[in-house]
Amino acid sequence: MHSNPSQKYQPFAPIALADRTWPSRTITKAPIWLSTDLRDGNQALFEPMNGERKMQLYKELVRIGFKQIEVGFPAASQTDFDFVRRLIDEDLIPDDVTIMVMTQSREDLIDRTVEAVKGARRAIVHIYNAVAPAWRKIVFNMDVPQVMQLVKHHVSHFKMRSDAHPETEWTLQYSPETFSSAELEVSLAACQTAIEAWGVGPDRKIIINLPTTVENATPNVFADQIEWMHRHLVPREHIVLSVHPHNDRGTGVAAAEFAMMAGADRVEGCLFGNGERCGNVDVVTVALNMYTQGVDPELDFSDITGVARIAEECTSLPIHPRHPYAGDLVFTAFSGSHQDAIKKGFAAQDPNGVWEVPYLPIDPADLGRTYDSVIRVNSQSGKGGISFLMEREHGVVMPRRMQVEFSAVVQRQTDASETEMTGDALWKLFDATYLATPDTAEAIVCHAHHVTHDGHSIELDVTINGVRQTLQGEGNGPIAATVDALGLPLRVDHYEERATGSGANAQALAIIEAAMEGVAGSTFGAGMSANIMTASVQAVVSVANRLHARRVGQEESTADTTAA
Numbered sequence: 001m002h003s004n005p006s007q008k009y010q011p012f013a014p015i016a017l018a019d020r021t022w023p024s025r026t027i028t029k030a031p032i033w034l035s036t037d038l039r040d041g042n043q044a045l046f047e048p049m050n051g052e053r054k055m056q057l058y059k060e061l062v063r064i065g066f067k068q069i070e071v072g073f074p075a076a077s078q079t080d081f082d083f084v085r086r087l088i089d090e091d092l093i094p095d096d097v098t099i100m101v102m103t104q105s106r107e108d109l110i111d112r113t114v115e116a117v118k119g120a121r122r123a124i125v126h127i128y129n130a131v132a133p134a135w136r137k138i139v140f141n142m143d144v145p146q147v148m149q150l151v152k153h154h155v156s157h158f159k160m161r162s163d164a165h166p167e168t169e170w171t172l173q174y175s176p177e178t179f180s181s182a183e184l185e186v187s188l189a190a191c192q193t194a195i196e197a198w199g200v201g202p203d204r205k206i207i208i209n210l211p212t213t214v215e216n217a218t219p220n221v222f223a224d225q226i227e228w229m230h231r232h233l234v235p236r237e238h239i240v241l242s243v244h245p246h247n248d249r250g251t252g253v254a255a256a257e258f259a260m261m262a263g264a265d266r267v268e269g270c271l272f273g274n275g276e277r278c279g280n281v282d283v284v285t286v287a288l289n290m291y292t293q294g295v296d297p298e299l300d301f302s303d304i305t306g307v308a309r310i311a312e313e314c315t316s317l318p319i320h321p322r323h324p325y326a327g328d329l330v331f332t333a334f335s336g337s338h339q340d341a342i343k344k345g346f347a348a349q350d351p352n353g354v355w356e357v358p359y360l361p362i363d364p365a366d367l368g369r370t371y372d373s374v375i376r377v378n379s380q381s382g383k384g385g386i387s388f389l390m391e392r393e394h395g396v397v398m399p400r401r402m403q404v405e406f407s408a409v410v411q412r413q414t415d416a417s418e419t420e421m422t423g424d425a426l427w428k429l430f431d432a433t434y435l436a437t438p439d440t441a442e443a444i445v446c447h448a449h450h451v452t453h454d455g456h457s458i459e460l461d462v463t464i465n466g467v468r469q470t471l472q473g474e475g476n477g478p479i480a481a482t483v484d485a486l487g488l489p490l491r492v493d494h495y496e497e498r499a500t501g502s503g504a505n506a507q508a509l510a511i512i513e514a515a516m517e518g519v520a521g522s523t524f525g526a527g528m529s530a531n532i533m534t535a536s537v538q539a540v541v542s543v544a545n546r547l548h549a550r551r552v553g554q555e556e557s558t559a560d561t562t563a564a
């Protein structure tokens, strides 16, 4: 028993590669992608996909643009065998797509695998065996020469079987499983054994696929391992160097990216990082990371939500709301300063220019996502996001000082409710704050108004303190005349009116900022009507009611302080 359990583990030795070159490289083109959703992804599910689900996902992978798809492990199950046969017999493999199938290095399994794919135009057969010390010792009970013999024997066996079917263009993929946990010399020897047994040459290529079967070190270590192999494998020009990262340490994407910088030509992974344990590398993230660096990934994620829903349906696994690019929340900002910057960014973005909306690494529209969910409002939100939503969803453009005032009202509400506010809820709050008549006896209710032809005199039909009355006022316009009619010491500091909506549904929204003698500060009022005059009169009444409420509040708090 360890007194300190962390002592049970050993660090993975760094690779001696002082002259490494990968750190100063960049990724400039898409790799050859292989989707292993139907194999490594499938073998990691509670319930492996049935033929129908496999077909649905296969078609989606083809649509996305994968040119190599690992479609199963046909020697392992009848479902996989039948699925592979169906693809071939029903001619469901497009000319530019090559299917791959996996098998252990066992003669009977290789024979059954060849049965499954014979007749295909092209096929990649993926043979693997683990090479790391723990697997040699614990799983296979083999020394290194025996492992080499295993490779040689089974690659030769596959060569013999596939040579009997020249109608198919066969490619061998050899994977030294557990590569990242093995001595580099042993992995290299296993690969060279496979290369030799397959007879690699200009017309006989091989894919050497190097996995982090279990991710066990920082991704720079994997990059060193790949660069080392890239330098040592021969004949390198006839070898496609592939990587197959897993994500046990959460660095599968970084490992794939560094590996490409270190010489990998090909990347194997799954959509949204499905796969054994913590998943295979997420090809969506790797591809879209590339996209945001101006490199075409050659995979189509222009409807990422559609892809996500199909992946979820086929795997029965949910995608985390914060999953890069695809999660429900990744184009959503709750916090005030982010909302403010995004709002300004959208306004400033040149539709033909370089993307530079702050806090959004990619244009949501490029992934088929709308801006609808970009900004959401909760207690962390500020005026930027609130005014963005009010403008976009309700056509309400508030002056800056009103944005500040209304965001404080929203904040009180979200603090109390501890929930998010939808666009509709925001509108209800705006309506209750500025447009509705306060539910107090003293509130001024304006039932009707009549303006003279010259616009300088007004007659108001109002109820004040429960008494219905007619008031008259004069001024150089309807606002001044309304203030005069109400007989209140109001000073109008700012007025604006604009249309919300268009056509028959257009409404005028009038906004007034005013102060009142004896009341601290100014406040806003608003009026909304199909008639612009009515909107202005209501805005004056609104601000008068709000200032009055503020005075009452002031008086109450003074009375409280005096009593205390």
Ligand SMILES: CC(=O)SCCNC(=O)CCNC(=O)[C@H](O)C(C)(C)COP(=O)(O)OP(=O)(O)OC[C@H]1O[C@@H](n2cnc3c(N)ncnc32)[C@H](O)[C@@H]1OP(=O)(O)O
Pocket: 040, 043, 073, 075, 076, 077, 103, 104, 105, 106, 109, 128, 129, 130, 139, 140, 177, 213, 276
């Ligand atoms: C890292 C990866 O993802 S590798 C892919 C793993 N995927 C799968 O295993 C899914 C499909 N596999 C299966 O359904 C089954 O494993 C089958 C049908 C292929 C084989 O089943 P079984 O014959 O019952 O054997 P089982 O899977 O238990 O394999 C264990 C045996 O295979 C050997 N073995 C394991 N991997 C390999 C390999 N790559 N090459 C040769 N032998 C292997 C083990 O050493 C063990 O041998 P032993 O019985 O002499 O001790």
Ligand SMILES: CC(C)C(=O)C(=O)O
Pocket: 040, 128, 175, 176, 177, 178, 209, 211, 212, 213, 214, 244, 246
């Ligand atoms: C590449 C194969 C053998 C694999 O699935 C793995 O090592 O994770």
